[in-house]
Amino acid sequence: MTNRPESYRFHNGGAKGVLPFADEEYHDRLAGLRDVMELHGLDAVVLTSMQNVAYYSGFLYLSFGRPYACVVTPTECITVSAGIDAGQPWRRSIADNITYTDWTRDNFWRVIAGITGTGKAIGCEADHLTMERAEKLNAFLQPKRGMDISPATMEQRMRKSEAEIALIQHGCNVADVGGYAIREAIGLGATELEIAIAGRDAMEREIAKRFPDAEYRDTWVWFQSGPNTDGAHNPVTSRALKRGDILSLNCFPMISGYYTALERTLFLGDCDPASLKIWEANIAAHEYGMSLLKPGASCSGVTAQLNAFLAERDLLQYRTFGYGHSFGLLCHHYGREAGLELREDIDTVLEPGMVISMEPMLTIPEGQPGAGGYREHDILVITEDGADDLTHYPYGPGFNILT
Known part of the structure; x- marks a missing residue:
């Protein structure tokens, strides 16, 4: 049986699409978020809501029961999307994109852990994570410290x-x-x-x-x-x-x-x-x-x-x-x-x-x-x-x- 991957990059279409704003707008937003990260000593932020994934990357996802994320570190911004979307999340974002597969349960969290590493200080959206997904974040990322980033991102969006x-x-x-x-x-x-x-x-x-x-x-x-x-x-x-x-x-x-x-x-x-x-x-x-x-x-x-x-x-x-x-x-x-x-x-x-x-x-x-x-x-x-x-x-x- 062919070994099927947990994730892959599918940067299909040849070129990025036209986003709602110029690249500089997204870079400014990410710079503001990284200021918050530096202030609170966060190694990475895992954004999971539609509004924040779109605000910082340009990609507006459609969940249909699947989890999505935008992971921001001091140097990277990576959207994490399901295979059903193919190359669209990459085309419609300022960021890198990794596609996770459905072949094994929790490949989504494996991809995120691969970006953030384990034992780090992690920001997340407490008002968006279900109890189940919060437990999985803790199990896969094993953060040494967590912080609810939702109020700070809302302040920025306001x-x-x-x-x-x-x-x-x-x-x-x-x-x-x-x-x-x-x-x-x-x-x-x-x-x-x-x-x-x-x-x-x-x-x-x-x-x-x-x-x-x-x-x-x-x-x-x-x-x-x-x-x-x-x-x-x-x-x-x-x-x-x-x-x-x-x-x-x-x-x-x-x-x-x-x-x-x-x-x-x-x-x-x-x-x-x-x-x-x-x-x-x-x-x-x-x-x-x-x-x-x-x-x-x-x-x-x-x-x-x-x-x-x-x-x-x-x-x-x-x-x-x-x-x-x-x-x-x-x-x-x-x-x-x-x-x-x-x-x-x-x-x-x-x-x-x-x-x-x-x-x-x-x-x-x-x-x-x-x-x-x-x-x-x-x-x-x-x-x-x-x-x-x-x-x-x-x-x-x-x-x-x-x-």
């Missing part, structure tokens, strides 16, 4: 480079394109599904036009109507639109792992007085919230001011989640930057270069006047003296009551 902000601006522009396509598709009898398809298709084509050398995946739309607007993340259904429906437009273009969003409240045909009152109150909270986003403001401080604003109007009890969050290399599948969310328990102070949304939502239960979910959403980049709004699609009844 502060965007100029190149990242430029990509996020493209994403916001693409989301606007999707919003206008959805607006055109809205009509009596149209279904949430068909309207969502129109928005998604328009965004994917726009991404391909702006980034002809990219990979395309994961762009999506949640278009909700009537009672289905009550949750921010409710999936699309086949419900047909009726006159007087409250609508929620949610566009999410994905560009090389970078997620942006556009969210707007609309009405079809009529907006009754009770609904208009709630809608205008939420818009007022949205505008007030955007005015609070500036360097030196804290996430918890902004949240407290918005809570007071809604409490004065007897609406705070209808708020269901935080007022905004970070944007960047993240998605509904991965990458939450929990340290930059507008919530009561987050004290992070806003700094220039951070990108954050303002997205107040009020949900009025069925059976009450104005029932439905009201949400507006803009993405802003913090500047030296304030914030720039990257979202341009109009909000409010002047544009979003459709006849």
Whole structure:
């Protein structure tokens, strides 16, 4: 029987693909990570989350039940991928790549141990490793000391480079394109599904036009109507639109792992007085919230001011989640930057270069006047003296009551 290898290098395709950023961007990110390694005396870092593997190497993996990693040492950056991906992980990364085989269980960990060595000081992502994989890391690497690197990498990702902000601006522009396509598709009898398809298709084509050398995946739309607007993340259904429906437009273009969003409240045909009152109150909270986003403001401080604003109007009890969050290399599948969310328990102070949304939502239960979910959403980049709004699609009844 032929002896099959535990791993191999399959650098197929002749040349590297075009990554989302220039090589210098990835070198700067790795230099920042190596500064953290030096500060804490780490010999190697084993990154296993989609967001960090992509952030430091450029390669956005698809797990499908298999483990992946990016191993960073003082001199090397190596992605570790499964054979099912062939040469794509090497083509789509700044780094070296080693493919592990499925022929023997735990070849993944053997490859990592071969890079890091055993008995070393190892950084890992404690918030991503399952108990089983943490045990295997300890068994195969036998680290003399471990450290959770997740908080430090999140801090690095929260502060965007100029190149990242430029990509996020493209994403916001693409989301606007999707919003206008959805607006055109809205009509009596149209279904949430068909309207969502129109928005998604328009965004994917726009991404391909702006980034002809990219990979395309994961762009999506949640278009909700009537009672289905009550949750921010409710999936699309086949419900047909009726006159007087409250609508929620949610566009999410994905560009090389970078997620942006556009969210707007609309009405079809009529907006009754009770609904208009709630809608205008939420818009007022949205505008007030955007005015609070500036360097030196804290996430918890902004949240407290918005809570007071809604409490004065007897609406705070209808708020269901935080007022905004970070944007960047993240998605509904991965990458939450929990340290930059507008919530009561987050004290992070806003700094220039951070990108954050303002997205107040009020949900009025069925059976009450104005029932439905009201949400507006803009993405802003913090500047030296304030914030720039990257979202341009109009909000409010002047544009979003459709006849």
